[in-house]
Amino acid sequence: MTTSLESEFGPLRSFFWPIHRSERRKLIPMLLMLCLIVFSYDILRNMKDAVVITAAGAEVIPYIKMLALLPGAVLLTYIFAVLSNRYSQERVFYLMISGFLIFFVLFAFLLYPLRQSIHAHNLADYLELCLPKGFKGLIEMLRHWSFTLFYVMCELWGSIIMTVLFWGFANEVTRIGEARRFFGVLCFGANCCAILAGQMGSILPTENSTELVREEWGVPLMILVVIVVLSGIAIMGIFRWMNGYVLNDPSFDEFHHNKKAQKAKGKLSIRESFAYLANSRYLICIAMMVVGYNLVINLVEVVWKDQVRNLYPSPGDYFTFMSNITSLIGILSAVMSLMLARIINRFGWTKTALITPIIMLVTSVGFFSFLFYRNWAGEVILPFGASALFIAVMFGAAQNSLSKAMKYSVFDGTKEMAFIPLSHESKLKGKAAIDGVGSRLGKSGGSLIHTGLLMYFGSLTASAPYVAAILMFAIGLWIYATRALGHQFNELVPDEPKDAKEPELQAAH
Numbered sequence: 001m002t003t004s005l006e007s008e009f010g011p012l013r014s015f016f017w018p019i020h021r022s023e024r025r026k027l028i029p030m031l032l033m034l035c036l037i038v039f040s041y042d043i044l045r046n047m048k049d050a051v052v053i054t055a056a057g058a059e060v061i062p063y064i065k066m067l068a069l070l071p072g073a074v075l076l077t078y079i080f081a082v083l084s085n086r087y088s089q090e091r092v093f094y095l096m097i098s099g100f101l102i103f104f105v106l107f108a109f110l111l112y113p114l115r116q117s118i119h120a121h122n123l124a125d126y127l128e129l130c131l132p133k134g135f136k137g138l139i140e141m142l143r144h145w146s147f148t149l150f151y152v153m154c155e156l157w158g159s160i161i162m163t164v165l166f167w168g169f170a171n172e173v174t175r176i177g178e179a180r181r182f183f184g185v186l187c188f189g190a191n192c193c194a195i196l197a198g199q200m201g202s203i204l205p206t207e208n209s210t211e212l213v214r215e216e217w218g219v220p221l222m223i224l225v226v227i228v229v230l231s232g233i234a235i236m237g238i239f240r241w242m243n244g245y246v247l248n249d250p251s252f253d254e255f256h257h258n259k260k261a262q263k264a265k266g267k268l269s270i271r272e273s274f275a276y277l278a279n280s281r282y283l284i285c286i287a288m289m290v291v292g293y294n295l296v297i298n299l300v301e302v303v304w305k306d307q308v309r310n311l312y313p314s315p316g317d318y319f320t321f322m323s324n325i326t327s328l329i330g331i332l333s334a335v336m337s338l339m340l341a342r343i344i345n346r347f348g349w350t351k352t353a354l355i356t357p358i359i360m361l362v363t364s365v366g367f368f369s370f371l372f373y374r375n376w377a378g379e380v381i382l383p384f385g386a387s388a389l390f391i392a393v394m395f396g397a398a399q400n401s402l403s404k405a406m407k408y409s410v411f412d413g414t415k416e417m418a419f420i421p422l423s424h425e426s427k428l429k430g431k432a433a434i435d436g437v438g439s440r441l442g443k444s445g446g447s448l449i450h451t452g453l454l455m456y457f458g459s460l461t462a463s464a465p466y467v468a469a470i471l472m473f474a475i476g477l478w479i480y481a482t483r484a485l486g487h488q489f490n491e492l493v494p495d496e497p498k499d500a501k502e503p504e505l506q507a508a509h
Contacts, residue, residue, distance in 0.1 A: 025245075038193050044154035053305055100232070107149070108225035164431060167412075197323070277434065286415065304399070421489070
């Protein structure tokens with residue numbers, strides 16, 4: 001059966017590069033920007049885990065996400081709102097990225113080398129005497145406060161820079177017909193860069209856990225931060241070129257000029273953004289999808305990373321292992337991204353969007369099943385030379401890889417496509433509220449569940465059965481929201497499987 005893409009581009013080109021020649025000036029700069037953003041994010045994500053988890057344990061993650069990451073997301077979304085009301089969208093892009101890069105330099109070259117003298121060890125030691133064992137994560141979060149701050153900023157690079165800034169920009173300059181082809185190519189390129197980012201672990205020491213290894217790890221940390229900073233400078237350079245030489249049609253003037261007058265019309269304030277979100281069933285469904293994914297992945301990931309830390313206690317070994325997982329995720333995501341346009345054209349938006357929650361349901365059941373019965377499984381595999389801990393980590397790695405591969409290809413592609421039929425106001429306000437804070441609400445909700453269970457059970461392993469039950473319920477709500485959104489999306493875009501062939505930038509050439 002020949003699809004519309006195959007009849008238009010041919011079988012091979014429809015799979016790898018379903019792009020018209022006149023669209024390259026718009027797509028290629030966007031592709032380069034996204035690749036660099038994702039490359040930096042994957043490096044930062046693995047660094048933050050290596051820094052925080054090996055120093056403070058996986059129990060600290062729920063407290064960071066609930067007490068530091070969520071307030072940080074709200075604060076940065078507020079800053080984004082203020083800057084958006086004062087400056088042009090183009091200038092806001094430069095200001096936000098510059099702020100992140102300055103912090104990463106300060107952490108690598110100042111805060112991390114001085115960590116022993118600036119961390120709150122005396123306060124933490126006192127709190128250990130006063131608080132129950134279940135508060136260990138909170139105490140370690142306060143003890144290693146600079147690591148906590150670094151964790152928050154690394155996470156928010158993904159939320160603010162990649163999701164709000166880049167994808168908000170991409171949704172403004174891309175139409176539905178283009179998005180069906182563009183987003184698969186964008187996701188494929190980004191995931192190829194994730195594979196490259198995963199290989200950054202090869203520059204780190206691989207010795208066993210010693211204090212010397214921890215001290216020497218500061219040098220690779222500095223190198224990685226320099227790589228991230230150079231990538232950030234390149235992102236801003238490409239964005240400047242695109243605004244100057246591609247988006248020079250009068251219809252894109254709003255990206256280059258201040259729009260203070262639009263504040264009177266309600267241009268993006270935090271309270272108005274969430275009020276706008278609450279009055280739109282369409283945006284609520286998108287928000288439920290975003291919250292659902294982040295809640296589910298957080299519930300599973302914290303339990304898994306606790307097992308990884310037991311297997312790889314040194315920051316260098318931990319970073320190397322997680323970097324290999326990042327490469328695997330990149331490979332799987334790249335394959336799915338290549339197929340995204342064909343899947344959407346053949347099965348439609350709703351069935352494509354349902355792939356991610358179904359995959360996460362199946363893989364989560366597999367991971368928790370092994371975790372609950374790993375003592376029995378350990379007796380079976382012991383003759384083969386593998387420990388039960390190693391097998392548990394590998395099962396969790398498979399679950400994490402498949403889940404995130406679906407997220408970075410199918411989930412992100414369908415979610416961003418859902419924003420495109422909306423008005424400019426709905427995109428700006430709804431996207432800032434959903435992606436800037438909604439994703440953090442999902443992760444903080446998972447963290448709240450973990451902290452409550454930790455206070456009662458005292459360990460992540462003991463609370464795992466209850467985590468699994470809550471996870472099943474959350475996936476059910478996610479599937480319901482996806483189906484409801486699919487009905488609304490099909491009403492807004494009833495018959496759009498075929499691409500519009502006159503790119504909107506032709507008039508500019």
